[in-house]
Amino acid sequence: MIPAAFEYVRAHSIDEAIAHLQQHGGDARVLAGGQSLIPAMRFRLARPAVLVDINSVRDLSYLRASDGVLEIGATSRDSDVERAGWIGDRRWSLIHDVSRVVADPVVRQMGTVVGSLCHNDPSGDWTTAALASRAEVVVRGKAGARTVPIDEFLVDSFTTAVGEGEMAVAARFPKPDDRTAGSYQKIERKVGDFATAAAAVQISLNADGTVRAAGIALSAAGPCALRVDEAERLLVGREPRDETIRAAADAASRRSAPQADLRGGVDYKKHLAGVLVARGLRQALARLGARA
Amino acid sequence: MSTEPKPGGSLGVAMKRKEDPRFIQGKGRYVDDISLPGMLHLAIVRSPYPHAGITSIDISEAMRVPGVRAVITGKDLEAAGLGWLPTFHGFDKQMVLAIGKVLFQYQEVAAVFAESRGAAADGAEAVHVEYAPLPVVTDPFAARTDQVILRPDREKKTNHIYHWEVGDKDATARALRTSPRRISQRIWFQRCHPAPLEPCGCVAQFDAMGRLQFYVTSQAPHVYRTALAIVTGIAEDKIHVISPDIGGGFGNKVPVYPGYVCAIVGALKLGRPVKWIESRTENLTSTGFARDYHMDVEIGATDDGRMTALHVATTADHGAFDAAADPTKYPAGMFGIVTGSYDVPAAHAEVDAYFTNKAPGGIAYRCSFRVTEASYAIERAMDILADELRMDPVEVRRKNFVRKDQFPYQSRLGFTYDSGDYQKALDVALEKIGYKELLKEQTAKRLRGELMGIGFSTFTEVVGAGPSKHFDILGIKMFDSAEIRIHPTGAGIVRTGTKSQGQGHETTWAQIVAEELGLDPQNIMVEEGDTDTAPYGLGTYASRSTPVAGGAIAMAARRVREKAKKVAAHLLEVGEADVEWQDYKFQVKGVPAKSVTMKEVAFAAYTNMSQNEPGLEASYYYDPPNMTFPSGCYVAVVDVDRETGEVKVRRFLAVDDCGIIINPLIVEGQIHGGLTEGFAIAFMQEIQYDSDGNNLNTNFTDYLLPTSLETPHWETAKVTTPSPHHPIGAKGVGESPNVGSPAAFVNAVIDALSPLGVRHLDMPITRDKVWRAIRAAEAKTALA
């Protein structure tokens, strides 16, 4: 398990990192927490010629709440989120749930939220949560920064909107109002396993108990994390009663297009997508003190 | 329970492990910590194909990789007479590097020696091998048809390796025919892998004297020395095997692997030390796997649940070479223990083994030679019988137990069980787990459609191989040995032919010596694993260390005591006949006031020995008169999620009888570890191949080791029936939990699913499998 030879550079600023990325183009890769990239290199599945380490870049490790947005810097670890002071607030319950089940406690010490989004594993957890919470990613290149909605950011398995010579500098999660709660439901064979199936749910209620907004997404159900638009549409404007929840779950099951692997067969995973969406909705509602 | 060791009275003390400060502080010295000046690194080129002819091997590009010093292939080794390696079982041989063709994916094809690990890996990638794919046989039942002969190198042109049987075939067939009730079930114990956290590895060096210094992760260093002498032709005195600290073995570090031979050849050829450390993938895909037994179990019984006959016909998948490490006379190991804890009047067991295009092995995974397979088969089948008879599985077991008054018990399949009290272990278990309450809860839950299960496993194993009249490896009898030296100040050293891989020998052995000699176990140093200093022994596996080497230690200590007695007589100024060993001291017979301690005697043995031979040491080679038969009653309680197929192990109780306990803390630790492995086997672990022969579990993302978060909470209890023939009455415990627990887990799951009509599922019990079983049952009800 020895990687192929590579060059390593440590960037101290975003501009320096981008300069290196510009210089080496497609041969270069950003090194964040290394929890996906290093294993891939050790198996020689990834053979970047140059690694641009951003861990020493100033001002990239932060969790900042302003203008109704939570911004997570590119070198903030999963564990920073898991331990943030505000994380117990129920409006962040989706993020909180994810921060506790992504990978394992050791990996979370190094792995980054932004790195997870950039890696875009079909079974990723952060990507799924980002879809349900309608996050955005801030991408910087030579020409400056642009903000990309998550649906456009996640292009295909292991492919994102980050272009050659660019890097992601932050993820932005809209701050939910206080009638919002979420839930992340994941079935895994053991701690540190990628999801057999997982569902991210976030709902906001109107004062009358009807659903104002809904975010529903699935992991391990397609080439990358998948939004279940139909389930979201079914919920909005309705009271989240049993039959609505069931309909949303059925929509998720239908939308799920997983691959059979050692974790389970296609039909099993499709079935789980529905079960987990229903469980997620019920838990989010329970967190809001509402009854399904 | 006392945790403080004191001089004398060391047996049964939960003393903290002497080795732990070293391990906990990261100061263990493992083979990969060894770095010798001028050392080269070895990387192995492996086959991507499970079955293919080798058309050509081009090493030219590899030789141009900076740092690469040499590449050798099977042809080179063949020319040197080292093309093949005898397997420990002795009836087969294994290619060191592929000759002519490859027989399994990841088979060793070429060896690259380079200045660094990185250069060796680059060199391995640059070796170009052309393969001509051949038809692949992954299923032993397909192998049986001999349509493709995998091993034309063998005299017999068949994939069949051996047939082995034990018991009375005719009587069993007759009894089965006439039994009023019968069950039959094919039960597969899946292919799994011991996956020690430290993979295998070695450093080979020829020193200035031309002597081979061989550091290696070996559970059996002496056997390695002899095997290497036989394979390489190097005189045995010119071989020094050193097994440093080992990070888990579980049977995986018993066989000699091709990488070891390559390292030695490289060291010889290049005149420099060579290190080989395999990767996780190499460990999982090419070194000794375990199990892979397809067992057709038939039981005959009376209407009221008395067993009348047991027949088990097994189809064993041994992979490409028969590299199972079993005693010569026992190709299927101790599979004859398949009658378990039950007094079956007629029994017959047979095993037929086949070659397939899979990795070789068939070693024991924390189990005494196929005992886990046997225990699992009978314990699973007992539940099926109970289901057939609509009886409580506990009652069926109780009815058929070997009774306490039947010991020593002669089983129909050839073993003489030493001691046990199966009723009592069961009673303790039922009481502790609260069986009656659980049954009530289960009844209530079933009415609500909830799936809860209770599973039992009342197993008996056979360990401690073994008596020389039956047991040998490559002809070497399976005794073990101990050598004890007591120093002038009453401290001492004990050396044995075994080798701890985490079992705590440094503590346990010291306690035995301390107990026998009335000394402080903290000052008895234990040394193992160095063939220059340790007496010859067969090593640590098959729960044999305490039953065999433990016996040797006690006997050697008693020899020391005999010698010490002479010195004591001199100190007490009486004749030897007037001295007795009482309360861990020598005293004048009947006069406790006139006594000397062993410490005083030890000093005198060097300073004031009178006419006696100076010094205080002894050795003993212990040939056990019989095997030992640890037993236990395990209970699992599970809840099954109907929607997702998830199984939650709510409780697990292990009641073990391992005879006299030397250190209860270590025994507890062994039980926790083994149960965790049993849990992994039951729910997670399988080395799976697709039908093209690709290994699907090549690292820990797909071959799962449970963490503390998945692992259930373990409850333990004990019953003690000392082994009557063992010097201190101990039976061995290292493997009981791995042997006994899989059946308890599976029985619990099947019990949970039984209202749906499910009678059997093969391990690993994955969520997907459980969900499918539930769904199939629901579909059936929907149709009905």
Ligand SMILES: Cc1cc2nc3c(=O)[nH]c(=O)nc-3n(C[C@H](O)[C@H](O)[C@H](O)COP(=O)(O)OP(=O)(O)OC[C@H]3O[C@@H](n4cnc5c(N)ncnc54)[C@H](O)[C@@H]3O)c2cc1C
């Ligand atoms: C044992 C184990 C279990 C795991 N289990 C899970 C799991 O259950 N669920 C899950 O979602 N993940 C899991 N992971 C992955 C883990 O969460 C990773 O940390 C994460 O996917 C990547 O984050 P990283 O910071 O380590 O990124 P790295 O490994 O450093 O990078 C990953 C990829 O993203 C690119 N990249 C990283 N940061 C940037 C950036 N700022 N701009 C542009 N490109 C960038 C890199 O170039 C690389 O291609 C697991 C990992 C391990 C080792």
